Amino acid sequence: MTxxxxxxxxxxxxxxxxxxxxxxxxxxxxxxxxxxxxxFDRVVGHVKAVDGVDLTIPRGRTYGLVGESGCGKSTLGRAxxxxxxxxxxxxxxxxxxxxxxxxxxMRAMRRRMQMIFQDPMSSLDPRQNVESILIEGxxxxxxxxxRAARRKLITRTLDAVGLPxxxxxxxxxxxxxxxxxxxxxxxxxxxxxxxxxxxxxxxxLDVSVQAxxxxxxxxxxxxxxxxxxxxxxxxxxxxxxSDVVGVMYLGTLVEExxxxxLYSQPLHPYTRALMSAVPVPDPDVEDRRERILLAGxxxxxxxxxxxxxxxxxxxxxxxxxxxxxxxxxxxxxASRVACHWAERIASGELRRHEVTAQLVRPEDAxxxxxxxxxxSEPGSFV
Amino acid sequence: MALLEVExxxxxFRQRGRRTVRAVDGVSFSVDAGEVVGLVGESGCGKSVTSLAxxxLLPRQAGVTVEGRADFDGTDLLRVDxxxxxxxRGRDIAMIFQDPLSSLNPxxxxxxxxTEVLARHRGLSGEAARREAAELLDRVGIPDPTRRLxxxxxxxxxxxxxxxxxxIAVACxxxxxxxxxxxxxxxxxxxxxxxxxLKELVRDSGTALIMITHDLGxxxxxxxxxxxxxxxxxxxxxxxxxxxxxxxxxxTVGLLNSIPRLDGGRGERLSPIPGSVRDVLxxxxxCAFAPRCSRQVPSCVGGPPALVLTHTDRSYRCVNPVPxxxxxxxxxxxxxxxxxxxxxxAAGETRTTAVPAAREEESA
Numbered sequence: 001m002t003x004x005x006x007x008x009x010x011x012x013x014x015x016x017x018x019x020x021x022x023x024x025x026x027x028x029x030x031x032x033x034x035x036x037x038x039x040f041d042r043v044v045g046h047v048k049a050v051d052g053v054d055l056t057i058p059r060g061r062t063y064g065l066v067g068e069s070g071c072g073k074s075t076l077g078r079a080x081x082x083x084x085x086x087x088x089x090x091x092x093x094x095x096x097x098x099x100x101x102x103x104x105x106m107r108a109m110r111r112r113m114q115m116i117f118q119d120p121m122s123s124l125d126p127r128q129n130v131e132s133i134l135i136e137g138x139x140x141x142x143x144x145x146x147r148a149a150r151r152k153l154i155t156r157t158l159d160a161v162g163l164p165x166x167x168x169x170x171x172x173x174x175x176x177x178x179x180x181x182x183x184x185x186x187x188x189x190x191x192x193x194x195x196x197x198x199x200x201x202x203x204x205l206d207v208s209v210q211a212x213x214x215x216x217x218x219x220x221x222x223x224x225x226x227x228x229x230x231x232x233x234x235x236x237x238x239x240x241x242s243d244v245v246g247v248m249y250l251g252t253l254v255e256e257x258x259x260x261x262l263y264s265q266p267l268h269p270y271t272r273a274l275m276s277a278v279p280v281p282d283p284d285v286e287d288r289r290e291r292i293l294l295a296g297x298x299x300x301x302x303x304x305x306x307x308x309x310x311x312x313x314x315x316x317x318x319x320x321x322x323x324x325x326x327x328x329x330x331x332x333x334a335s336r337v338a339c340h341w342a343e344r345i346a347s348g349e350l351r352r353h354e355v356t357a358q359l360v361r362p363e364d365a366x367x368x369x370x371x372x373x374x375x376s377e378p379g380s381f382v
Numbered sequence: 383m384a385l386l387e388v389e390x391x392x393x394x395f396r397q398r399g400r401r402t403v404r405a406v407d408g409v410s411f412s413v414d415a416g417e418v419v420g421l422v423g424e425s426g427c428g429k430s431v432t433s434l435a436x437x438x439l440l441p442r443q444a445g446v447t448v449e450g451r452a453d454f455d456g457t458d459l460l461r462v463d464x465x466x467x468x469x470x471r472g473r474d475i476a477m478i479f480q481d482p483l484s485s486l487n488p489x490x491x492x493x494x495x496x497t498e499v500l501a502r503h504r505g506l507s508g509e510a511a512r513r514e515a516a517e518l519l520d521r522v523g524i525p526d527p528t529r530r531l532x533x534x535x536x537x538x539x540x541x542x543x544x545x546x547x548x549x550i551a552v553a554c555x556x557x558x559x560x561x562x563x564x565x566x567x568x569x570x571x572x573x574x575x576x577x578x579x580l581k582e583l584v585r586d587s588g589t590a591l592i593m594i595t596h597d598l599g600x601x602x603x604x605x606x607x608x609x610x611x612x613x614x615x616x617x618x619x620x621x622x623x624x625x626x627x628x629x630x631x632x633x634t635v636g637l638l639n640s641i642p643r644l645d646g647g648r649g650e651r652l653s654p655i656p657g658s659v660r661d662v663l664x665x666x667x668x669c670a671f672a673p674r675c676s677r678q679v680p681s682c683v684g685g686p687p688a689l690v691l692t693h694t695d696r697s698y699r700c701v702n703p704v705p706x707x708x709x710x711x712x713x714x715x716x717x718x719x720x721x722x723x724x725x726x727x728a729a730g731e732t733r734t735t736a737v738p739a740a741r742e743e744e745s746a
Contacts, residue, residue, distance in 0.1 A: 068569035068570070068571060068572075069569055176658040176659075177658070178658055179658075206424040206425055206596070206658070206659060207424055207596060207598075207637060207640060207641055208424060208636060208637060208640050208654060208655040208658075208659075208674075209654070209658055210640070210641070210654075211639075211640035211641070211642075211652035211653070211654030211655075212654040212656075214642065214652055214654075215651060215652055215654060218651070233569065233570070235570065235644055236599075236641070236642045236643060236644040236646075237642050239642070239644060240642035240643075240646065240650075240652070241642075263644060263645060273571060274570060274571060275644065276574070277570045277571045277573065277574035278570055278599065278644045279573075279577075279597060279599025279600050279602065279603050280599050280602065280603075280643060280644050280645055281598035281599045281601070281602045281626065281638060281641060281643065282602055282626055282643070282645075283602045283603075283622050283623050283626050283627075284623075285602075285645060286599075286602045286603040291574060291578070293571075293574055293575055293578060294571045294574075294575070296525075297539040297540075297541055297542070297572065298569075356525070
């Protein structure tokens with residue numbers, strides 16, 4: 001498929017040097033306050049959505065973030081773009097620290113970092129036609145000298161995402177799900193970004209259309225040297241498109257590994273369980289494989305377990321260290337793992353044991369009907 | 383004899399001022415006692431409407447036409463009166479829906495919702511019903527069941543709600559369980575728990591299960607027989623293993639080739655099916671998949687493709703099927719070398735334009 005490569009002008013499209021990093025995240029925390037009270041909001045606790053994440057996204061590569069719902073992966077993505085303000089920690093984008101940047105400079109920086117959302121129907125304005133959707137960003141950032149120049153730019157972008165020119169005058173509801181996601185990608189692409197954060201880019205699409213969008217993202221990366229941060233719950237999709245995958249559990253990274261190693265040699269018990277839970281469309285594999293069933297549900301991020309956050313569900317949990325000492329990300333081989341016993345689990349020295357499920361309340365659900373949820377943190381009261 | 387025998391089931395929705403939609407178009411399949419049967423397809427393929435029709439849950443109003451037969455142990459479910467159907471539903475056939483929060487009543491405690499079924503079908507009441515309900519919750523793996531009985535759906539997590547729903551469904555030991563995307567709303571680790579639970583229930587109680595899903599991975603792990611649906615028709619029926627090792631219908635092959643596999647390598651290009659489900663023929667006859675098919679031949683549009691039956695419980699609707707040797711490993715990359723198989727009368731000719739091509743915009 002031949003396409004004109006450079007959709008944009010400027011240095012953004014220069015072939016990237018493999019190896020250097022575009023985004024560096026250091027000890028990023030996003031805590032949302034839980035407030036109570038009628039007249040004065042009293043802070044009674046915090047939901048620790050993201051609780052100290054370190055990661056580096058290499059330029060021109062794809063970093064995949066996986067985890068179950070509520071693990072903080074979307075919040076992390078939004079905090080990197082400063083769409084949600086981080087509580088503490090730093091995000092360095094191409095040598096510029098974003099966390100301290102004044103609002104107007106931040107807005108200018110946003111041209112270089114764009115986002116693709118999960119549900120294309122709700123992230124596109126139903127009253128705007130495609131041309132207006134695409135031209136809005138260009139106008140906001142003052143790209144393109146006049147209408148004709150902008151028009152040229154958006155036609156080229158449409159072509160790059162595989163939509164015909166007549167789409168410009170149409171409205172979002174006239175397109176199928178896959179096409180809408182293409183419009184969403186075009187909207188991100190038209191500004192010529194370096195980084196695209198894709199939050200569940202294909203999970204709202206049908207299986208046969210998913211592959212079209214995945215391939216499109218792949219092609220665009222090859223042509224334009226884009227850097228992706230792909231956030232998704234579908235491990236197979238993430239592993240397919242990512243170079244490096246980070247696995248999140250309750251606001252922290254538990255393992256980070258090259259995507260091939262993640263399946264062949266998962267080191268963290270949670271990664272192992274996750275890998276074994278994903279169904280593979282092959283009866284032979286399904287029959288052969290050993291499932292590690294996790295007991296219970298994800299604990300509430302308002303009241304995470306002490307020590308290793310996974311120890312309440314971990315089939316390898318040990319009586320020492322796990323309940324009281326929070327594991328750091330350690331480098332083992334090509335991976336980084338936050339587990340005290342990773343080596344001894346890998347060598348088979350430690351065996352799995354039974355875990356009894358602990359009942360986990362969904363957020364907002366109190367202990368007894370009629371009362372509000374109370375985060376059971378020391379010092380909190382209602 | 384089969385427990386459930388669905389024959390030529392068709393469901394049509396007519397509405398004034400709207401295009402008539404034939405959501406299910408001559409679907410036939412059978413379920414044996416204790417068997418797990420999968421109905422697989424993308425959104426809009428008619429898999430949910432099929433299950434609703436079998437359960438008699440489609441609105442009985444003008445404009446909704448249900449035709450065909452659904453023989454359940456000698457009774458045609460499509461023709462019984464409402465009273466009999468109410469007796470069958472919940473007792474002999476039970477259903478689990480996708481979203482447990484919207485299928486549980488938010489203002490009633492879990493216990494009431496479980497005992498309701500026990501009272502209606504098994505005549506249990508009071509302490510006996512409560513004890514039985516607690517036992518059921520325990521059986522589906524809900525910790526501390528007696529306390530859970532007094533709680534409301536919003537107090538349980540998604541996985542626990544789905545377990546509660548399963549408890550209600552299996553309360554009367556139904557002979558047939560219909561699960562409509564039971565794990566789609568859940569996380570993978572919870573999905574694994576629920577699937578394991580369903581497998582156990584089927585194994586222990588001999589209940590037959592109709593598993594409606596879009597996830598071929600779930601099918602590979604659970605189903606004995608698989609029906610692949612496309613645009614309201616069953617396009618391929620096969621036992622589990624042959625379906626994955628030797629898919630014959632181009633749509634099945636396309637589906638298998640378009641999903642990224644967890645154990646696959648990074649960077650292998652997927653081969654998606656061009657177009658989208660909305661691409662249908664502008665006329666009623668002919669194979670609905672033809673506009674997206676890479677193996678289309680002129681005879682695809684003559685009339686509805688006949689069901690080709692092969693030996694060993696296998697059938698497909700295709701005039702130019704994928705040759706048996708070509709599994710998903712060697713995808714049907716083009717229609718240039720179709721094998722002269724039975725039924726493929728015009729197999730020698732390649733891609734003439736009798737069939738409208740998939741719409742440009744999605745043929746990435």
